[in-house]
Amino acid sequence: MKARLFTPGPTPVPEETLLELAKPVTYHRSAEAKAILAEMTEDLKYVFQTTNTVLTITSSGTGGMDAAVSSSLAAGEKAILLTAGRWGERWRGVLKAYGINIVAVEVPYGKAVTPEMLDAALKANPDAKAVLATLSETSTGVGHDLEAFGKLVAKTDAILIVDAISGLGAMECHTDKWNLDIVVTGSQKALMLPPGLAFVSVNEKAWKKIDANPVRNFYLDLRRYRKSIAESDTPFTPANTLIKAQRASLKRIRAEGIENLWARHAKMATAARAAVKAMGLELFAERPNNGLTVITVPAGVDGSATLKAMEKKYGFKLADGQDNMKGKIWRLSHMGYTDAFEVLGAFAALELVLAESGFKVEPGVGVAAFQKAFAGK
């Protein structure tokens, strides 16, 4: 049986990238290594849509989030936290660890934080030094309106720090144009690499705040990475095989073109939503993003058992809900190296498993709806 990965990170990695990982290891301080890092960084700037440099940290995505907070905020400073799920809560965890005074704007799982809520919070807290947001709340499938958030925060002295870990490269995100002051992403989502690298962009407004901040960390202090990247280098021995492989995956994005990539993800997401509705199911996210589709498990169906059956019988690995969402939602990623016909296959498998479990669905209705929506009909 063929194994098919539809979890919202890690995602499938292109074959040419995997082969890059199998090449002999080289020295990370050579001229060649610096050229590779420089090339990868240029392509990252393209994906981020920024003219600022992008810093590469050897860590999980959370390491990048920690670096953003610990580099820019001092203990006792106030920050507005926008949270709509588990990854908003990850921001809360980081903020708490560093003693930040948190003003939380919270919505229930499945809902999105609105620009109006942020506007009110900014007005009520003119002393806030930062706003923490999430581009794609992967725990619920919600996408946030970062363009609107950016406009609001730009009018204030606060900096906007964005977790774009599972969104960047799948959904539209204009770091510079939207005034996103710090943007964090990870390698294992739409960037088509295994986990192990975090990438962080920082603009002038954010550097000013960072430069005035006390040292709160060593390994994750962004200032060290800025100093090194100016010489196409890293402050600490990086995961250099991953960097070489990331270069290969980014070449694929360059070749496709970022606008085409966004459009392709939008099309897959539209088709997936059509399939969900045609099958008589419901989308969990009120403002779904284009990186993944999250489906509410219908009453009477064992959500976790359905996913296990899909994997065991047909090789499709989707993600369950996390923590107290377990068994209540199905999360199907269509980020990165995944095409529409594979996603169509996943719906075919879901239909078969659901039909076997007694849920009333005519095999083919979801698949047909997917196909039609994909064709724009």
Place this chain on the structure above:
Amino acid sequence: MKARLFTPGPTPVPEETLLELAKPVTYHRSAEAKAILAEMTEDLKYVFQTTNTVLTITSSGTGGMDAAVSSSLAAGEKAILLTAGRWGERWRGVLKAYGINIVAVEVPYGKAVTPEMLDAALKANPDAKAVLATLSETSTGVGHDLEAFGKLVAKTDAILIVDAISGLGAMECHTDKWNLDIVVTGSQKALMLPPGLAFVSVNEKAWKKIDANPVRNFYLDLRRYRKSIAESDTPFTPANTLIKAQRASLKRIRAEGIENLWARHAKMATAARAAVKAMGLELFAERPNNGLTVITVPAGVDGSATLKAMEKKYGFKLADGQDNMKGKIWRLSHMGYTDAFEVLGAFAALELVLAESGFKVEPGVGVAAFQKAFAGK
């Protein structure tokens, strides 16, 4: 031309490990992924020679050093820093970032900190909460007597925190028997993996200190890793392809046996030192360790040009001195997936390049001495 890596990190990676990296990426929260992490952790305990669990952090080795310091020490607490080179200075950088009150026991590059020096420092500073040491000071080739350090620190309330990044797996190191309270290593040295993972062992004495310490970090807080590893899991999406590959390299170590591995490295180091002397050269380290051989560049020879010629003409990549040691020493690693005949080849290449540069050496004398010492003659 065949490229040969003799830098003291990264080091060559076995072919079966490289191929592991080229396999399709899988989900990191599956039962299979947990089993792989558990298996790798068991083999790490064997390499560390500890019955305590070993924590896996997705980061450079320095991330592990940061985790050790920020998890266990509070601002203003006193720590004794033993420094004999660049990696001792790395400890200093981490300690400074976290506001630790540093008592430095410092020796010049090439020298080793002695147990007597540590004894005196402990007596003069009974309020010290920790001692920071380096197993292999890779910037100079010095190895430290951690067994003696452990005996001294065990008599006090301080904890002994060891950077064993480039030593563990190459030179004898008994975490439990020697009372090493926290030991940090990295994947890219004797453990035969590309960079990207740090491993940290912590004993009861150290956990007590850590549990009483304030939260100073989020991503690198060791308590989070302890909680997860109890369920064979990681707190953040780990570099799971590297974990799978690390398991493969550790199987190689298991198959060889740790005592045989130490003996093999000792033999290679002895042979390398014999070659150095036979060529009329000098060892830079007064107490050389078995992971690498560091040679003083003789007067009248351009050290950096010699290394460039070795790489360009014969494919041998050795490491230059770092910072102000550049051009003054040659660093030749024989850690991990490197055997004696490859090291012999490196000396043959060095002889040829030196002879061409006008340095008086008869090609063959170093190689012959290496061979004889290797044979135990």
